[in-house]
Amino acid sequence: MQVTHKDKTELTITLNETFDYKCVRQFRESYEQADKQLCKIINISFTNTKYMDSSALGMLLNLDKTANVIGAKVILINTDEKIQKILRIARFEKKFTIQ
Amino acid sequence: MKLLIVDDQSYNRDLLRFIMEDEGHECIDAEDGVQALSQLEHHQDIDVVLMDVNMPNMDGIEATRRITAKDKAQRVAIIFITALDDDSVLSRCLNAGGDDFIPKPINESILIAKVNANYRSINNQKKLAEANKKLDEFNSQVKNDHDIVESVFENIKSLAPTRIENIKTYTSPMSMFNGDIILSCASPSGGAYFLLGDFTGHGLPAAIGSLPVMSIFYNSAKRQCSISEIAQEINNQLHKVLPTGLFLCATIGYINKNGDQVSLWSGGMNDAVLFNKSDLSIKLIEGEHMPLGIHEKGEFNNSIQVYTVNKNNILYFYSDGINEAQNDKLDLFGDERVYDIIRNQYQNSSYCPTKKIVSEVEVFSGTSEQRDDISILEVSCLPCIHRNITNNDVLSPEKVTYKVDCFPWSLDIAICKDDLKSIDVINQVSEFLGTIPQVERHKDKLFTIISELYNNALEHGVLGLSSDIKDSPQGFEKYYELRDQKLDEITDEFINIKLEYIKSKHNFIKIQVIDSGAGFLTKDTSHSSEESSLTHGRGISLIKELSSSLEYINDGRHAIACYQFDV
Numbered sequence: 001m002q003v004t005h006k007d008k009t010e011l012t013i014t015l016n017e018t019f020d021y022k023c024v025r026q027f028r029e030s031y032e033q034a035d036k037q038l039c040k041i042i043n044i045s046f047t048n049t050k051y052m053d054s055s056a057l058g059m060l061l062n063l064d065k066t067a068n069v070i071g072a073k074v075i076l077i078n079t080d081e082k083i084q085k086i087l088r089i090a091r092f093e094k095k096f097t098i099q
Numbered sequence: 100m101k102l103l104i105v106d107d108q109s110y111n112r113d114l115l116r117f118i119m120e121d122e123g124h125e126c127i128d129a130e131d132g133v134q135a136l137s138q139l140e141h142h143q144d145i146d147v148v149l150m151d152v153n154m155p156n157m158d159g160i161e162a163t164r165r166i167t168a169k170d171k172a173q174r175v176a177i178i179f180i181t182a183l184d185d186d187s188v189l190s191r192c193l194n195a196g197g198d199d200f201i202p203k204p205i206n207e208s209i210l211i212a213k214v215n216a217n218y219r220s221i222n223n224q225k226k227l228a229e230a231n232k233k234l235d236e237f238n239s240q241v242k243n244d245h246d247i248v249e250s251v252f253e254n255i256k257s258l259a260p261t262r263i264e265n266i267k268t269y270t271s272p273m274s275m276f277n278g279d280i281i282l283s284c285a286s287p288s289g290g291a292y293f294l295l296g297d298f299t300g301h302g303l304p305a306a307i308g309s310l311p312v313m314s315i316f317y318n319s320a321k322r323q324c325s326i327s328e329i330a331q332e333i334n335n336q337l338h339k340v341l342p343t344g345l346f347l348c349a350t351i352g353y354i355n356k357n358g359d360q361v362s363l364w365s366g367g368m369n370d371a372v373l374f375n376k377s378d379l380s381i382k383l384i385e386g387e388h389m390p391l392g393i394h395e396k397g398e399f400n401n402s403i404q405v406y407t408v409n410k411n412n413i414l415y416f417y418s419d420g421i422n423e424a425q426n427d428k429l430d431l432f433g434d435e436r437v438y439d440i441i442r443n444q445y446q447n448s449s450y451c452p453t454k455k456i457v458s459e460v461e462v463f464s465g466t467s468e469q470r471d472d473i474s475i476l477e478v479s480c481l482p483c484i485h486r487n488i489t490n491n492d493v494l495s496p497e498k499v500t501y502k503v504d505c506f507p508w509s510l511d512i513a514i515c516k517d518d519l520k521s522i523d524v525i526n527q528v529s530e531f532l533g534t535i536p537q538v539e540r541h542k543d544k545l546f547t548i549i550s551e552l553y554n555n556a557l558e559h560g561v562l563g564l565s566s567d568i569k570d571s572p573q574g575f576e577k578y579y580e581l582r583d584q585k586l587d588e589i590t591d592e593f594i595n596i597k598l599e600y601i602k603s604k605h606n607f608i609k610i611q612v613i614d615s616g617a618g619f620l621t622k623d624t625s626h627s628s629e630e631s632s633l634t635h636g637r638g639i640s641l642i643k644e645l646s647s648s649l650e651y652i653n654d655g656r657h658a659i660a661c662y663q664f665d666v
Contacts, residue, residue: 014402018526020525020550021554021579021582024575024576024579025576025579028572028576045402047325047327047401047402047403048325048327048401050325050543050546051529051543051546051547051550052547053546053547053550053551053554053638053641054551054635054637054638054641055554057637057641058569058575058635058637059575062572062575065572066572077405078362078402078403078404078405079405080325080362080405081288081355081360082543082544086547086641089640089641089644089645090637090640090641099405099407
């Protein structure tokens with residue numbers, strides 16, 4: 001998992017090939033790096049991600065709660081067709097911006 | 100030096116022989132033209148012939164004509180020895196192929212000087228002829244080699260099962276020896292992969308570099324790898340095999356089956372052009388990365404750009420042979436001319452900017468020596484249409500790629516005690532399924548289904564954890580900490596996984612997961628609360644959506660799911 005900052009307003013987390021329960025702590029620690037005052041956008045990049053399960057969906061919802069508290073928007077980026085299908089099944093397009 | 104002295108007068112022959120032998124040269128004799136020819140036949144190493152004009156049987160002029168006509172490879176200098184009183188004889192001597200003449204009566208020092216000068220000249224000619232011969236041989240060898248390499252490339256390209264109607268390419272002939280590489284291939288899912296690349300360097304090294312690129316590209320396309328994976332794999336291979344300084348600038352892309360999403364990895368290439376037909380606008384897509392083959396495995400950045408596109412969009416990729424083409428005044432063709440052609444051409448009825456760009460570049464470069472090879476790739480953002488390469492029929496790439504038939508099989512996995520703690524069961528099982536023909540392309544969905552079933556069996560069944568713990572973000576993590584703790588404490592528990600491939604009208608993978616736990620109630624909250632912000636309870640609905648049936652029996656200890664797929 002890779003974290004990159006664009007000044008303090010935008011944070012991008014690039015996920016690993018598999019996004020499942022093994023990433024719980026690492027994922028939380030990644031988005032907790034977001035600046036609580038200034039961060040406006042948190043991008044989650046699925047560029048490398050091929051596999052995910054329902055615990056990943058849970059992690060994204062936890063992220064969403066944290067983001068709401070600090071007033072940042074969560075954008076799921078670089079999702080391929082397979083990942084989009086799982087996000088759609090979970091109706092995540094209603095909660096997240098998916099690109 | 101070896102001389103042939105041709106004269107019917109023995110006195111003349113002896114005189115010449117004395118002078119020449121005094122100079123340290125080897126001499127042989129002939130009494131007329133006929134003898135001269137036969138001596139030359141026997142002595143291939145003769146350098147200079149001293150030729151009398153008037154002789155019986157065959158005179159010097161006829162002999163000279165025959166010597167020069169007969170064998171161009173045997174080069175001898177022919178010097179006539181004659182009185183200078185008849186211009187017409189002199190010109191006949193030279194026209195017949197004579198190189199020089201020495202006037203009678205013979206002046207010794209002029210004779211020696213002329214023989215030496217002609218010897219030097221004939222020697223140079225011999226060396227030149229030798230060099231030319233080698234060059235000819237080398238050229239024909241190179242042409243042979245190129246033909247072979249070209250046919251190897253054609254063979255590799257024919258590995259692509261189909262031609263994709265949306266993708267048009269242009270590349271100048273033999274351009275692979277200038278390092279240009281242009282590829283496209285159907286994905287079994289119905290989308291299409293494409294690649295435009297340009298190796299640094301020219302000739303064979305660049306051509307050799309394209310071999311691993313091609314084989315990785317086609318194999319990855321067949322396995323439906325992501326663009327990131329393909330870029331990573333090509334980079335790693337090239338980094339391993341290429342010498343420093345040789346690398347590949349490339350754009351690798353994928354357009355999905357519906358033609359509404361394009362993913363790109365681009366390193367070291369020109370900006371790609373995203374053209375919109377409806378408003379003639381052009382959006383440039385900059386490459387984000389260093390070329391392939393430079394970075395070590397760990398340093399490589401495989402992040403891609405994903406674009407949502409529509410039927411009005413056409414993408415153009417081109418090699419720097421176009422924008423860097425020069426005219427006689429050393430002006431560059433530049434990018435703006437390319438953009439103008441794309442825009443202007445669209446208003447034309449015969450819309451074909453690729454051809455137009457090629458012809459404009461040709462006109463622009465004119466006779467300039469600076470001509471480089473050019474390659475263009477055009478991707479129309481429409482639903483992908485795949486055609487049979489030979490008869491042009493429309494095909495489904497899934498059927499073409501996966502025509503391998505598979506026999507029915509079943510697989511039993513029993514995981515108990517320590518294996519439950521230490522082994523990454525789901526990844527191993529899904530890796531294994533990925534090696535089975537026909538099942539491979541369903542690997543990602545099967546991963547999700549098996550992962551859900553297995554984790555339910557382990558967490559709720561074997562470990563007796565309740566999802567309610569996950570209600571708060573802290574609880575979410577607490578849950579997984581508890582999972583690890585409880586895993587450490589287990590003794591005689593087990594989980595069995597049974598996978599079966601059932602062939603019938605429809606093909607199924609039947610997945611059964613049986614655990615030794617006390618049983619658990621399966622909750623399915625997602626339907627009642629679509630907008631739910633609960634971080635759990637989505638697993639079951641995920642399985643239900645991805646598979647054709649799901650059933651829990653024996654109080655939740657035994658799950659049976661079927662995944663249906665067409666072949």
